[in-house]
Amino acid sequence: MILNSLNPAQQEAVVAPLGHQLVLAGAGSGKTRVLIYRIAWLIEHEHISPFNILAVTFTNKAANEMRTRVESMLNVPVKSMWIGTFHGLSHRFLRAHWQEAGLPQAFQILDSDDQFRLIRRVIHAMNLDEERFPPKEAQWFINAQKEEAREPHQVELRDFTAQTLIQIYQAYQEACQRAGVIDFTDLLLKTYKLLLSNDTLRQHYQERFRCLLVDEFQDTNTLQYSWLKLFAGENNSIMIVGDDDQSIYGWRGARIENIQRFSKDFPGANIIRLEQNYRSTGTILKAANALISQNSGRLGKNLWTEDQEGELITSYAAFNETDEAFFIVNRIRDLRQGEFALRDMAILYRSNAQSRVIEEALMQFGIPYRVYGGLRYFDRAEIKDALAYLRIIANRHDDPAFERIINTPTRGIGDKTVNAIREQAKTANQPLWYALITLLEKKFFSARADSALANFVNLINAMDEKTVGMDLHKQVEYVLYSSGLIEHYRKEKGEKGLTRLENLEELVNAAHQFSQEAVPDEMSPLAAFLAYAALESKDDQAEAYDDSVQLMTLHSAKGLEFPVVFLAGCEEELFPHYLSMNDPKAMEEERRLCYVGVTRAMKKLFMTYAELRRMHGKEAYHRPSRFLREIPVELVDEVRFRTKVSRVQPVASTPAYKPQAQGRFRIGQDVHHRVFGEGTVLDVEGDGDEMKVKVRFGSVGTKVLIASYLT
Numbered sequence: 077m078i079l080n081s082l083n084p085a086q087q088e089a090v091v092a093p094l095g096h097q098l099v100l101a102g103a104g105s106g107k108t109r110v111l112i113y114r115i116a117w118l119i120e121h122e123h124i125s126p127f128n129i130l131a132v133t134f135t136n137k138a139a140n141e142m143r144t145r146v147e148s149m150l151n152v153p154v155k156s157m158w159i160g161t162f163h164g165l166s167h168r169f170l171r172a173h174w175q176e177a178g179l180p181q182a183f184q185i186l187d188s189d190d191q192f193r194l195i196r197r198v199i200h201a202m203n204l205d206e207e208r209f210p211p212k213e214a215q216w217f218i219n220a221q222k223e224e225a226r227e228p229h230q231v232e233l234r235d236f237t238a239q240t241l242i243q244i245y246q247a248y249q250e251a252c253q254r255a256g257v258i259d260f261t262d263l264l265l266k267t268y269k270l271l272l273s274n275d276t277l278r279q280h281y282q283e284r285f286r287c288l289l290v291d292e293f294q295d296t297n298t299l300q301y302s303w304l305k306l307f308a309g310e311n312n313s314i315m316i317v318g319d320d321d322q323s324i325y326g327w328r329g330a331r332i333e334n335i336q337r338f339s340k341d342f343p344g345a346n347i348i349r350l351e352q353n354y355r356s357t358g359t360i361l362k363a364a365n366a367l368i369s370q371n372s373g374r375l376g377k378n379l380w381t382e383d384q385e386g387e388l389i390t391s392y393a394a395f396n397e398t399d400e401a402f403f404i405v406n407r408i409r410d411l412r413q414g415e416f417a418l419r420d421m422a423i424l425y426r427s428n429a430q431s432r433v434i435e436e437a438l439m440q441f442g443i444p445y446r447v448y449g450g451l452r453y454f455d456r457a458e459i460k461d462a463l464a465y466l467r468i469i470a471n472r473h474d475d476p477a478f479e480r481i482i483n484t485p486t487r488g489i490g491d492k493t494v495n496a497i498r499e500q501a502k503t504a505n506q507p508l509w510y511a512l513i514t515l516l517e518k519k520f521f522s523a524r525a526d527s528a529l530a531n532f533v534n535l536i537n538a539m540d541e542k543t544v545g546m547d548l549h550k551q552v553e554y555v556l557y558s559s560g561l562i563e564h565y566r567k568e569k570g571e572k573g574l575t576r577l578e579n580l581e582e583l584v585n586a587a588h589q590f591s592q593e594a595v596p597d598e599m600s601p602l603a604a605f606l607a608y609a610a611l612e613s614k615d616d617q618a619e620a621y622d623d624s625v626q627l628m629t630l631h632s633a634k635g636l637e638f639p640v641v642f643l644a645g646c647e648e649e650l651f652p653h654y655l656s657m658n659d660p661k662a663m664e665e666e667r668r669l670c671y672v673g674v675t676r677a678m679k680k681l682f683m684t685y686a687e688l689r690r691m692h693g694k695e696a697y698h699r700p701s702r703f704l705r706e707i708p709v710e711l712v713d714e715v716r717f718r719t720k721v722s723r724v725q726p727v728a729s730t731p732a733y734k735p736q737a738q739g740r741f742r743i744g745q746d747v748h749h750r751v752f753g754e755g756t757v758l759d760v761e762g763d764g765d766e767m768k769v770k771v772r773f774g775s776v777g778t779k780v781l782i783a784s785y786l787t
């Protein structure tokens with residue numbers, strides 16, 4: 077194994093004797109690289125079998141990359157190594173131990189959208205007012221309790237609202253149990269509890285996993301940390317790598333304190349610091365260091381690089397969000413002519429809602445792009461319909477799947493009928509499927525409903541029988557056609573229907589591809605595929621196969637790097653987010669998020685903001701983000717008013733963007749601006765495309781604008 081592509085500190089971490097290691101280091105210093113080399117080292121030099129290794133990554137994609145890297149370094153497959161996210165690994169564990177965990181063998185994973193729907197149904201079934209107990213809040217509450225490993229009866233009663241939320245939590249748990257489904261947090265919680273209570277299993281796994289490794293440790297929450305401790309036991313060695321300055325999931329329960337706890341819980345842990353950054357230019361790194369130095373209580377480290385200073389950071393003050401989008405797109409077009417491919421460029425933003433305007437601008441210029449963290453493939457309605465059929469075939473208890481497909485495609489089963497089934501399920505404490513069978517046996521329904529329902533039952537049973545022994549992708553294909561979904565979406569007119577059909581066909585491909593990859597022994601291919609669909613769609617990051625610009629939130633950019641980064645929407649209220657304004661701790665987390673964003677950039681960084689932005693349906697002025705001010709001015713090149721756009725650029729009617737011809741303005745002339753209203757020209761500078769006009773408006777005082785905004 078070649079170690080000379082590592083610096084001395086990295087080498088120290090990689091070749092350290094078995095024991096505990098804490099690699100605490102800044103962005104781009106090679107933490108993830110160290111982890112990969114460490115795994116290879118353990119296998120090759122410490123003769124640890126891959127079977128005895130457990131590695132936790134932030135995304136499934138990162139896990140796959142790591143596995144591939146290790147395999148190519150060692151030239152041997154490492155299939156038996158457990159590597160994945162906390163959720164993925166817990167799932168694997170529960171598939172092997174469903175019985176001990178009290179789960180049905182065919183248990184299915186509930187994604188957060190399914191979870192939301194189920195909670196809403198529970199709230200309705202309890203006859204509670206949705207206004208008073210919004211399902212979203214209940215969902216938040218339930219997940220937060222689970223993340224602290226608290227069952228309904230362990231939650232402290234504070235007041236009536238809390239009491240009711242606890243009842244919702246309880247009823248939701250029962251509904252999950254009945255349906256044989258398990259939500260994301262439960263994957264971890266059930267794993268943790270089973271290990272805690274079952275001595276034999278715990279011993280077995282503690283003997284098995286002699287080496288544990290965790291990337292992005294700063295974002296583990298209480299439950300994840302306890303999970304790790306149980307797997308690690310007393311005698312195994314564990315290496316964690318992380319950066320306290322990149323902890324950005326505090327709002328979801330992550331605890332930076334876990335880093336300090338680690339040193340106490342795993343005595344003798346060797347602390348290794350990496351300070352050389354290999355990712356970014358000197359300028360970008362200085363900006364990042366200056367920014368993060370504004371935070372208090374850091375564990376403290378300073379990053380340096382041997383790289384050149386590089387170019388200045390570009391900041392751009394856009395007039396509004398459309399202007400901002402066009403600035404970005406114009407720069408992308410320029411850079412594309414030079415040394416950068418589209419996939420080298422990423423546009424990062426604080427909130428998902430920001431992507432729409434940017435997407436429209438990219439579309440106008442026909443620039444391919446990919447949005448991560450939006451509606452992902454497996455989250456699409458038609459895909460979820462198809463998956464629901466597969467799920468109910470695998471497990472008739474799956475109530476959420478039942479609800480989804482009982483009348484999709486429409487088969488004349490109305491709300492009243494479904495309500496009757498729900499009622500029966502509730503009274504008899506049965507899954508919906510069995511409630512339906514009971515009612516059919518009792519001849520409960522009208523003749524029409526009866527035959528529609530009987531057909532549904534026969535359809536599912538027939539699908540189940542016919543697909544036995546089929547290859548996974550054949551199974552999927554069979555279900556798509558026999559369910560009537562293909563026919564159903566074929567009838568949907570226009571582009572949308574076509575896209576849905578294409579998506580459904582893609583599912584057959586996905587299944588085909590999947591079945592050729594490794595399916596862990598513990599699972600049937602269908603179970604593994606369904607779990608993959610649920611967990612993959614949870615991932616905020618996915619693979620980009622084609623050459624396209626990458627769009628994603630700052631949160632999902634964690635761990636990644638791009639030669640060119642655009643950080644859009646650097647304005648007060650948006651970033652830092654208005655909800656964090658009055659909370660110093662939350663503000664520091666916003667700053668860490670900005671630090672994550674800045675440190676994704678390798679060569680070029682653009683930070684843009686809009687003076688005027690439509691947010692939450694209202695137009696509002698915002699000051700540039702404080703984070704911009706915290707970057708030393710000498711590192712920044714401020715660009716103003718280069719692109720020109722009028723505010724409205726409907727995509728369909730404007731095939732290509734062309735700057736409007738400029739008018740001429742005189743000092744003293746009365747002008748009109750569509751947002752600021754009436755004003756008087758005070759000064760004119762430049763001409764043609766570069767013409768700037770200083771105007772005094774009655775409403776907002778003096779502004780410098782480009783001429784095209786005025787009439």
Ligand code: ATP
Nearest residue numbers: 081082083102103104105106107108109354355635
């Ligand atoms: P982050 O905190 O963002 O997760 P990280 O600390 O995990 O970053 P890596 O992603 O492992 O950092 O490394 C950053 C970049 O630097 C990668 O492109 C990696 O290949 C490169 N790199 C790391 N160490 C070295 C080295 N010793 N020599 C050359 N390149 C290196």
Ligand code: MG
Nearest residue numbers: 107108109635
């Ligand atoms: Mg990393």
